[in-house]
Every structure is written in C-alpha cells, then in structure tokens.
C-alpha cells in the first residue's frame with residue numbers, strides 16, 4: 177500500500193520547511209483542499225500524518241488507540257535530562273498506564289472533583305481580590321492563582337505571597353522543558369548518537385551543561401516538593417493532596433516513586449494550558465463587549481446581587497457555559513498534539529508505518545469555516561439553541577488513551593473563574609489620552625499557543641471595593 181498523499185519534499189530534509197514553520201498547523205491545515213482530510217510528510221527520517229478532521233483523528237487516535245498512543249522520543253529533553261518521566265511525555269506502556277491509573281484514582285476518590293469545588297471557589301475569590309488590587313497585572317494573576325490551586329491539590333502546598341520559592345523553581349522547570357523541547361533543538365535529536373557519546377571536554381559541548389542544568393531542576397522541582405509532602409506526613413500535618421492521600425491509602429513500592437512524577441505532571445500540564453485560557457477570556461471580553469454584557473446580565477439574573485456564583489449555579493447559566501465552550505474552540509492551546517504509532521497499519525487503503533507521528537490538527541478542525549462559520553469570531557451562540565455546532569471537547573483535550581486527564585478539572589476551573597469575574601468585575605477597552613486601544617487576537621504561535629500581552633481596563637462592578645469585600649466574606 178502507498179503512504180497517505182502529501183506534498184513532495186526536498187532531498188534529505190523532505191518537508192522540513194513546512195514542519196518547522198512558525199505556525200505549521202496553519203500551513204498544514206491549508207493543504208486539506210489539495211490532499212484531503214489527512215496527509216503525510218517526511219522529514220529527516222520521520223514520517224508524519226496530519227489528521228485534519230475529527231473523523232480521521234478519532235478513527236486513528238481513538239479507535240486504534242492500542243497502537244497509536246506512544247509519544248515522540250526526544251533524546252535531550254526526555255532521555256538525557258529526564259523530563260520523559262512526566263506523564264504527558266511517557267512512552268505508551270505499563271508505566272504510562274500506572275500513571276493514569278493513579279491520577280484517575282485520586283480524581284475518583286474525590287467524587288470526581290466535587291470535593292475540590294470549595295477550594296476552587298475560594299481560589300477564584302482570591303483571584304478577584306488580587307486583580308482588583310492590581311489590575312495591571314491581570315495575566316500574572318491568571319497564572320499565579322490557578323497555580324496556587326493546582327499546587328494545593330497536587331502537593332498540599334500553600335503558595336506564599338511575593339516570590340514563592342516553589343513557584344519560582346517550577347517556572348524554571350517549565351522554561352527548561354519548553355526550551356529543550358523547542359523545534360530548534362531537534363537537531364540534537366538528529367545527531368543523537370553523537371550527543372550520547374560526546375565527551376564532556378568536546379568543544380561546543382555546552383549540551384552537557386544543559387543536561388546537568390536540567391537534571392538539577394528535576395531534583396529541585398520534582399523531588400523537592402515530593403520530599404516536602406513526605407516530611408509533613410512524617411510530622412503528621414500533611415495537607416490533603418494527591419501525594420498524601422494516595423500514600424495514606426497505601427500506595428507502596430515503585431508506585432511511590434511514580435506518585436512524584438504524576439503530581440509533577442499534573443502541575444505541568446495544568447500550568448501549560450489553564451492560565452493562558454483564562455487570560456484569553458479577558459481578551460475575548462475586551463474584544464466583544466456585547467458578549468460580556470449579556471453574560472453579566474445572565475449572572476445577575478440567576479445569582480442575584482446578594483452572593484457570589486458557585487459551581488452549583490453552573491446548570492442555570494447556559495450563556496456562561498457557552499462562553500467556556502467557545503473559549504476552548506477559539507483559543508486552541510495545543511494545536512498539534514503528537515501521538516506515535518507502535519505498529520504498521522492500513523487506513524483507508526494507505527499504509528501508516530510503525531513509528532509515524534500522528535498529529536490531529538486541532539487548530540484546523542476547530543477553525544474550519546465549514547464546521548464553524550466565521551471561525552475567528554468569538555461567538556458563544558454557536559453552542560446554544562438549535563443546530564448547535566460540534567462541541568470542541570471532542571478534540572481540544574486530545575484523544576484516546578492520551579486524552580487530557582485534567583479536562584474536567586480544567587473545565588470547572590474555567591467556569592468558576594469566569595462566573596466570578598462576570599459577577600464582580602467590569603472589563604472594558606483601555607484608553608490613553610482619549611484614544612481607545614483596539615484589542616486583537618494576537619498569538620505567540622508554537623507547539624503551545626499563547627495570547628500575546630494585551631491591555632484592558634478592569635474595574636470593580638460595585639463602586640465600593642469594600643462592598644465586594646463584605647460579599648466575599650459572606651460566601
């Protein structure tokens with residue numbers, strides 16, 4: 177059988193230029209008209225299959241998940257430094273299954289997240305306070321607040337005001353992961369044999385230093401927080417968390433070591449996605465004031481002015497829920513998640529060889545004007561009334577045996593932060609000397625997409641912040 181169709185490539189480097197483009201999901205998505213709903217490329221010995229429709233993505237990554245759930249192996253980041261032990265990067269197999277099992281066990285032990293709701297609500301209230309105190313740092317608050325929540329449930333750690341040492345260390349770890357996995361570093365992987373056996377004295381051997389630096393970060397950001405929990409458990413005052421709960425339930429032996437990585441993976445995967453989703457919400461509301469007003473009106477009618485929204489209000493707020501769904505469509509964070517096949521397979525008569533990178537083009541699927549007319553417009557009405565457009569959750573949290581483990585947690589956080597913001601804040605366009613700053617959906621494209629810094633004006637809805645303080649205290 178032949179390989180799926182695709183663009184011709186140059187000798188040796190194949191389709192490198194397309195794959196390493198600044199926003200490959202866009203270039204590759206545009207090829208659908210020529211090559212169909214899936215197409216393939218080759219570069220430097222790797223075969224890629226891009227899946228540009230929900231059907232192709234599900235057929236391959238879900239229905240054949242037993243042989244399509246591996247991850248790319250990156251020598252520098254995953255193997256030499258050691259980041260490959262974190263859940264999102266693990267190869268498919270027993271260890272990966274154990275990680276997911278422990279993660280799910282923790283979620284189920286907490287009634288599928290319901291026990292986290294009060295802490296989520298409390299953290300969202302703290303978020304509003306911080307934003308009101310210092311609205312210019314809105315994006316930093318989005319990161320810091322959601323991070324504080326996740327560290328509480330992963331490690332039972334309470335983030336301190338100012339420069340918290342664990343937060344600073346974790347930030348460095350994430351930066352190191354992003355740098356060592358960045359497309360530019362793939363040349364390292366290309367010359368993997370050279371690197372593995374390169375002596376330390378070799379000129380230009382700064383890679384060895386990179387490796388040492390990364391390994392030191394693992395020891396600080398992965399082992400350190402784990403040992404913090406162990407110490408507190410020994411003293412008898414460990415706060416409830418993934419680690420403490422599962423250790424108390426009798427997780428033993430090798431699984432204890434796994435817990436360390438599961439909790440770090442939870443933190444990592446969350447921090448790479450949820451905060452930027454929240455900052456994209458504020459950008460969307462600045463760009464679409466009519467959506468913001470309509471959502472505020474819904475919250476006012478359903479929740480009233482005497483209290484703040486809670487998770488229990490969720491079913492009564494369809495428009496707010498539609499905003500959350502539209503946010504997941506409009507602001508795709510991982511445009512091309514990568515699965516790898518572990519066996520040859522035939523799909524619709526084409527051969528997909530073992531070791532192929534299978535990449536659902538989530539960005540293209542959720543921006544396809546045939547499915548989502550005027551895709552660049554933020555429009556929650558897509559998900560209301562009759563003839564609703566397909567739910568982005570079919571693909572935006574990934575697929576099959578690698579699907580996001582935190583989808584429900586992320587969704588609930590996004591809802592409560594948004595509902596709380598609508599109830600208490602006014603978001604409007606920033607103006608200087610009477611000139612309004614017109615916001616645009618401007619993105620840093622890459623393996624991870626992030627909203628670029630933007631300006632907006634934030635004010636308390638009540639004229640007196642003190643009123644708000646009383647309302648916070650009464651809930």
Ligand code: HEM
Pocket residue numbers: 263264265266276441442443445446449450453509510513514515572573574575576577578579580581582583585586587
């Ligand atoms: C809006 C927020 C989020 C989005 C859009 C998102 C999206 C994704 C995507 C696309 C993947 C890759 C799936 C695949 O390869 O098929 C993923 C993996 C993962 N996510 Fe999330 N995520 C979010 C938040 C979270 C949170 C809050 C957590 C943890 C509490 C989390 C934990 C994970 C883990 C552990 C994986 C790795 C799964 C594996 O490889 O087996 N995510 N996420």
